[in-house]
Amino acid sequence: MNTNEINKTYESLGIDPKVIAFCQSTEETLRERFAQIDYNAEINQMKVLKAMQDNRLSDVHFAATTGYGYNDIGRDTLEKVYADVFHAEDALVRPQLISGTHALTVALSGNLRPGDEILSPVGKPYDTLEGVIGITKTKGSLAEFGITYRQVDLLPDGNFDWEQIRKAVHEKTKLATIQRSKGYADRPTLSVEKIGELIAFLKELKPDIICMVDNCYGEFVDLHEPTEVGADMCVGSLIKNPGGGLAPIGGYIVGKTEYIENAAYRLTAPGLGKEVGATLGLNALLFQGLFLAPQVVSGALKGAIFAANVYEKLGYKVHPNGTEDRFDIIQAVTLNSAEAVIAFCKGIQAAAPVDSYVSPEPWAMPGYQCDVIMAAGAFVQGSSIELSADAPIKPPYTVFFQGGLTWYHAKFGIMMSVQKLYEQGLIML
Numbered sequence: 001m002n003t004n005e006i007n008k009t010y011e012s013l014g015i016d017p018k019v020i021a022f023c024q025s026t027e028e029t030l031r032e033r034f035a036q037i038d039y040n041a042e043i044n045q046m047k048v049l050k051a052m053q054d055n056r057l058s059d060v061h062f063a064a065t066t067g068y069g070y071n072d073i074g075r076d077t078l079e080k081v082y083a084d085v086f087h088a089e090d091a092l093v094r095p096q097l098i099s100g101t102h103a104l105t106v107a108l109s110g111n112l113r114p115g116d117e118i119l120s121p122v123g124k125p126y127d128t129l130e131g132v133i134g135i136t137k138t139k140g141s142l143a144e145f146g147i148t149y150r151q152v153d154l155l156p157d158g159n160f161d162w163e164q165i166r167k168a169v170h171e172k173t174k175l176a177t178i179q180r181s182k183g184y185a186d187r188p189t190l191s192v193e194k195i196g197e198l199i200a201f202l203k204e205l206k207p208d209i210i211c212m213v214d215n216c217y218g219e220f221v222d223l224h225e226p227t228e229v230g231a232d233m234c235v236g237s238l239i240k241n242p243g244g245g246l247a248p249i250g251g252y253i254v255g256k257t258e259y260i261e262n263a264a265y266r267l268t269a270p271g272l273g274k275e276v277g278a279t280l281g282l283n284a285l286l287f288q289g290l291f292l293a294p295q296v297v298s299g300a301l302k303g304a305i306f307a308a309n310v311y312e313k314l315g316y317k318v319h320p321n322g323t324e325d326r327f328d329i330i331q332a333v334t335l336n337s338a339e340a341v342i343a344f345c346k347g348i349q350a351a352a353p354v355d356s357y358v359s360p361e362p363w364a365m366p367g368y369q370c371d372v373i374m375a376a377g378a379f380v381q382g383s384s385i386e387l388s389a390d391a392p393i394k395p396p397y398t399v400f401f402q403g404g405l406t407w408y409h410a411k412f413g414i415m416m417s418v419q420k421l422y423e424q425g426l427i428m429l
C-alpha cells in the first residue's frame, strides 16, 4: 500500500511527519483487534436490520405527529424495534426523555414507592444520579419521597463484594441499579457476562428485586445487552451509542412490560402512559441513527483502543490499557500535568468538524470542585458519541476521551492531540 497520499493529507492538516509515522506504526499493530470489532459490528448490524424488517418498518413511520401524538405508529414501531434489538418485552424511546439522566430518573421514580430502598452493588453511581437519588441533598430527589439508598463498593480488585451485597439486601430492597460503564470513576467497566452473574446472585437473594442497568456508553460494544442476561430494565441516552450520532435528542428504557408501563405513567401521566407523546418528525432520525449505531460504535471503539496504544507507547498510564477487552467506549489517559491535559483537549477541539477554530479553556463549571476543560465540536450539543474529551484540572490529570462518528475522525483527533503535546515539547518522538 502506498501511504504517501494519506501522509501528505495529514501533513496538509498540520500533523508533523514524526507524529504521523508514530501513529501509523501504532495502528499497524492493531489489525487483529480491529478485525474483532468489525466482526461484532457486523453481527450487531444484522440484529438491528432484522428488528426493522420483522416490524415491517416503512416510510409511513417517518410521518410527524403533533399535539397529544395519539396513534403515532412511527413511535410505537420504534419502540418495538428497540424492544427486539434488546431482546426485551417492551420499550419507551422518546424525544421527551431529554437525556440519560432523565431516562434513569423516570425509570427509577416510576418504579419506586415511599419506603422502598435502592441498592447500588457496584459503588457510587454516575455524578448526576447523586442528585436524583438524593445521595447529595437535592430538591425533588427520591430521598425527599421517602426512598432510601444503600451502596456496596466494588472490591479493590474491581470484583463484586458478594458478602456485603448479601448483607445489604433486605425486605425493603426494591431495585438494584447497576452501572455498566465506569463513567468517570476509577473502576472497571462491567462486561455483560459479569452483569449477568451479579443479577443471578441478586435474584437468588430476592427473586422480586428489580435489576436496572444504566447502559450508557455500553450499547453495541458487546454482542449482547444486559436485558439478555436477566436485567429487568436497561436505560440509556440517544445522544450516546444507540442514536448513532443522528438522534438530536432522546433517551430509552427497555425491559419488562410492567416496569416500562410504570415508567411511562411517570413520563407522561398516570392513566395515559405510552399512548401519548408526539414525535414532531424525529422518528426518521431515531430509526436511521439506530441503524447506523453498530458501525458508529465500532469506530468509537477503534478510536479508544488506538488512543490507549498511542498514549501507552508515549509512557502514560491509560485505563483500560492497550490490550484489555472493551466493554464501553470511554478511554482515560493520565497525562500528569495540567499543560498536557489542556494540550490534549486543544488537539481534540482542533480536529472537530464544528467549532474547530475555538480553543477550549479550563473553567469553573457549576457542580465541580475544580476547573474543568471540555473539548467538543459536535453537530448535536453535548453529544458524546461524537469525538469529545473532558478533564478536571486536578492531579493525576486524567482526561476522559470518547466517541468519533467515524474511525477516521477518531484517529485524526488522537493524532492532533499528540501533535499538540509534541508542539508544546511535552513529548519526544
Ligand SMILES: *Cc1c(COP(=O)(O)O)cnc(C)c1O
Pocket: 099, 100, 101, 102, 126, 128, 179, 180, 181, 182, 183, 214, 216, 217, 237
Ligand atoms: C452519560 C451518562 C449518564 C447520564 O447521561 P446524560 O445524558 O449525560 O444525562 C448516566 N450514566 C452514565 C454511566 C453515563 O455515562
